[in-house]
Amino acid sequence: MALDFPLSLADFLDRFPVAEITLDCPVRTSGRNQASGANYTFEEAEPIWVGSIQFATMPASQAASLEVVLRALEVPGRSFIATHPRQRGPVNDRGGAAFPALGGVTLSAVAYGAHAVSFAGLPALFEVVAGDRFSVALADGRRAMHEVQEAGAANAAGQLGNVSVWPYLRPGLAASDVVDFIRPAFKATIVPGSRSRGSDARGKVSGVGFSFMQNIR
Numbered sequence: 001m002a003l004d005f006p007l008s009l010a011d012f013l014d015r016f017p018v019a020e021i022t023l024d025c026p027v028r029t030s031g032r033n034q035a036s037g038a039n040y041t042f043e044e045a046e047p048i049w050v051g052s053i054q055f056a057t058m059p060a061s062q063a064a065s066l067e068v069v070l071r072a073l074e075v076p077g078r079s080f081i082a083t084h085p086r087q088r089g090p091v092n093d094r095g096g097a098a099f100p101a102l103g104g105v106t107l108s109a110v111a112y113g114a115h116a117v118s119f120a121g122l123p124a125l126f127e128v129v130a131g132d133r134f135s136v137a138l139a140d141g142r143r144a145m146h147e148v149q150e151a152g153a154a155n156a157a158g159q160l161g162n163v164s165v166w167p168y169l170r171p172g173l174a175a176s177d178v179v180d181f182i183r184p185a186f187k188a189t190i191v192p193g194s195r196s197r198g199s200d201a202r203g204k205v206s207g208v209g210f211s212f213m214q215n216i217r
Contacts, residue, residue, distance in 0.1 A: 006079040018085045019056035025049045047167040054209035063205035082188035090132040096182035098123045105179040118161040122154040135184035138172045145186040188212040
């Protein structure tokens, strides 16, 4: 079967053991100092998710399969679905046992000017905390992943309104879009030149890794 891009979690990150991962969505700013002493800062570009992955030591045969996949992903235009492999579910429900089946939680409103969203279908009285992440698969194939910036508790009907999120909301989100709090993910590409092939010692390969960045298209 031909590879289908973006590679799904099942076809890539869930297949190989990850030892270390970094994941961040930094503010991309620059500064300028004036002779008067004034200091100006400005954003160079909109924020995107970036990170790095270091795979665990694995048998040489498994590492060979991983190398094939990584080589395929280095071809321009190809991407994969990225997530944090060990963060499943929000802080107050690791694993997502309290959440309804995927599709049960949706956006009920999107406030672009305030960079805030509202949710419907959460577990009754469930508390979302700062740092919880969720993603939305948009109708055009893009994926948005956001981080909650403030705590808030759903009402008895599972509704939670006007929650500030990061990064900035991009066009395309809409009320009724399905929200994934369990395995929030986004589309990503390997940063050119960042892949490390690792080394083979007695049939065990270690040191394989790469850096990645979000693809917002």
